Amino acid sequence: MIEAAASQPLLRVQDVAVHFGGIVALDGVSFDVAPGQIVGLIGPNGAGKTTLFNCVSRLYECDRGEIDFDGRALLSVPRHRVAALGIGRTFQNLALFRTMSVLDNVMVGHHCRTRGGFFANALRLPHAVKSDRAAAEQARSLLALLELEAVAGTRVSELPFGTQKRVELARALAAEPKLLLLDEPASGLNHEEVGKLGELIRQVRERLRLTVLLVEHHMNLVMSISDWVVALNFGRRIAQGAPAEVREHPELVRAYLGTA
Amino acid sequence: MTKRNLLLLALLLAVACVLPFIVSDYRTFQLTLVLVYATALLGLNILTGYNGQISLGHGAFYALGAYCAAILMDQAGAPYWATVPAAGAVCLVAGFLFGLPALRLEGLYLALATFALGVAMPQLLKYDHLAKWTGGVQGIVIPKPEAPFGLPLNADQWLYFFTLAVTIVMFVLAWNLLRGRIGRALVAIRDQHIAAEAMGINSAIYKSAAFGVSAMYTGVAGALSAIAIQYVAPDSFGIFVSIVFLVGIVVGGLASISGALYGALFIQFVPNIADEISKAAPWAIFGIFMIGFVYLMPTGVAGATRLLLAKRRKSP
Numbered sequence: 107m108i109e110a111a112a113s114q115p116l117l118r119v120q121d122v123a124v125h126f127g128g129i130v131a132l133d134g135v136s137f138d139v140a141p142g143q144i145v146g147l148i149g150p151n152g153a154g155k156t157t158l159f160n161c162v163s164r165l166y167e168c169d170r171g172e173i174d175f176d177g178r179a180l181l182s183v184p185r186h187r188v189a190a191l192g193i194g195r196t197f198q199n200l201a202l203f204r205t206m207s208v209l210d211n212v213m214v215g216h217h218c219r220t221r222g223g224f225f226a227n228a229l230r231l232p233h234a235v236k237s238d239r240a241a242a243e244q245a246r247s248l249l250a251l252l253e254l255e256a257v258a259g260t261r262v263s264e265l266p267f268g269t270q271k272r273v274e275l276a277r278a279l280a281a282e283p284k285l286l287l288l289d290e291p292a293s294g295l296n297h298e299e300v301g302k303l304g305e306l307i308r309q310v311r312e313r314l315r316l317t318v319l320l321v322e323h324h325m326n327l328v329m330s331i332s333d334w335v336v337a338l339n340f341g342r343r344i345a346q347g348a349p350a351e352v353r354e355h356p357e358l359v360r361a362y363l364g365t366a
Numbered sequence: 367m368t369k370r371n372l373l374l375l376a377l378l379l380a381v382a383c384v385l386p387f388i389v390s391d392y393r394t395f396q397l398t399l400v401l402v403y404a405t406a407l408l409g410l411n412i413l414t415g416y417n418g419q420i421s422l423g424h425g426a427f428y429a430l431g432a433y434c435a436a437i438l439m440d441q442a443g444a445p446y447w448a449t450v451p452a453a454g455a456v457c458l459v460a461g462f463l464f465g466l467p468a469l470r471l472e473g474l475y476l477a478l479a480t481f482a483l484g485v486a487m488p489q490l491l492k493y494d495h496l497a498k499w500t501g502g503v504q505g506i507v508i509p510k511p512e513a514p515f516g517l518p519l520n521a522d523q524w525l526y527f528f529t530l531a532v533t534i535v536m537f538v539l540a541w542n543l544l545r546g547r548i549g550r551a552l553v554a555i556r557d558q559h560i561a562a563e564a565m566g567i568n569s570a571i572y573k574s575a576a577f578g579v580s581a582m583y584t585g586v587a588g589a590l591s592a593i594a595i596q597y598v599a600p601d602s603f604g605i606f607v608s609i610v611f612l613v614g615i616v617v618g619g620l621a622s623i624s625g626a627l628y629g630a631l632f633i634q635f636v637p638n639i640a641d642e643i644s645k646a647a648p649w650a651i652f653g654i655f656m657i658g659f660v661y662l663m664p665t666g667v668a669g670a671t672r673l674l675l676a677k678r679r680k681s682p
Contacts, residue, residue, distance in 0.1 A: 163564055184568075186568040188566075195564055197561065201564075202558065202561070203553060203554045203558050203561070214550050214565050217547065217554075218566025220547055222548075224579060227543050227547060227549075228539045228540075229542065230546075234546060234547070241547070277565070
């Protein structure tokens with residue numbers, strides 16, 4: 107029983123299609139993400155990687171296909187319930203709460219794990235106070251993990267880009283996800299920072315027992331940390347497999363280098 | 367809260383309690399209005415400052431609260447103190463219901479929809495078929511409450527302390543609400559609504575609820591104003607009230623609790639000062655004050671105060 111559950115994919119994307127007006131962004135993409143793996147999603151610009159992410163986090167509606175997460179049909183779940191199911195994400199162009207402190211940003215990440223509505227908070231009922239304290243504690247431990255303690259009280263908009271990206275990661279982790287979606291975590295980082303990032307993603311996966319789906323253009327990073335790689339081009343899957351296999355795949359080479 | 371802030375707050379409270387015994391009854395009445403405006407502005411600030419939804423029609427909820435109080439006293443003989451929570455409850459529901467369709471509107475479009483509400487309200491209050499309750503153009507006159515339990519206070523002083531008590535309760539509730547989980551969610555929606563939803567915040571519910579809570583605050587303020595002025599009439603709730611509220615939260619400081627108090631002082635006293643400077647063009651003077659404040663304190667009085675305190679802490 108337990109073994110059968112373990113061999114189930116955590117995320118199953120089946121025949122997903124999305125179009126915007128006349129433009130086909132995804133054209134029947136299917137792949138699985140096994141629990142505990144780091145899966146890299148690669149492809150040239152406009153291949154549909156971010157569109158796929160936005161389908162999984164329910165920001166876009168799919169025209170066709172199914173997405174199952176943890177044995178549940180995801181496409182019937184409203185957007186704001188996705189986090190509670192166990193899907194956390196970061197954004198390609200940072201979507202932090204700019205006026206809030208680092209600590210508050212991360213605490214918002216924990217929102218789906220806490221209770222207490224308007225009434226309970228206005229009266230500071232014991233359970234609301236307790237839940238708030240727990241959220242702060244959890245946020246602080248994540249700040250420690252990501253070396254952000256020193257800037258806990260700083261407004262995020264005052265921080266350098268690389269630090270803001272770590273804040274976004276901390277915020278995504280605060281939701282205690284099973285699946286972490288990282289949209290181009292290395293973009294805008296310098297060479298040294300990219301090296302550290304790869305180490306960090308692996309470390310976080312081990313410590314928090316996560317599954318990671320990662321969109322990335324930085325080939326070295328993807329190939330070095332992924333257990334499995336899925337390549338898209340023009341909204342279709344053109345290759346998938348272990349990093350070493352996909353790297354040599356003729357379709358991928360053609361997609362990136364173009365054909366004569 | 368730091369020890370120093372607590373001390374400042376205690377000092378402020380002590381001053382607030384002593385003031386009505388050293389100033390004239392008319393000044394006491396003006397201070398009562400400052401407290402009323404502070405509650406109204408706090409409500410608008412929850413919606414516009416914290417949650418980022420612009421309202422140009424909060425005068426409508428202020429009117430609704432005032433009329434609730436007046437009608438309950440006039441028609442049902444309700445005691446004045448009981449009309450305050452009743453007006454709050456009515457405005458909470460009204461605000462929530464208005465907030466639901468308003469979800470589809472953002473920025474300037476929401477401003478227009480709320481403007482429509484604000485501009486329609488005085489005429490709705492004059493509507494013939496409602497005149498039986500609203501008193502039509504004449505409005506409603508209500509009796510002035512006397513101090514209970516044989517307290518040695520005149521009516522103006524009692525009104526002041528009654529309003530002060532309600533204001534303190536409303537401020538404490540808002541402070542609780544905004545410093546915790548709900549306050550963070552409201553600001554998150556304002557800053558980045560897509561990310562907020564990805565973090566599991568149901569923005570539709572939060573935005574409508576913010577509208578409801580905001581209207582409740584403004585409605586409570588409306589009820590307090592009716593009791594303080596002992597009179598409601600449609601023409602006291604024109605669109606100008608809504609605009610002045612917006613001026614108050616911007617000058618006082620957006621997304622700031624203390625800003626509501628600064629804003630209330632501004633909208634209560636600056637028109638008087640302007641009137642003393644020039645009888646011919648008081649609003650021109652008011653305009654100059656407004657521009658001056660916004661120019662010198664672009665984050666409102668509350669923001670400027672915060673900066674000043676931070677600077678003093680750094681260089682002792």
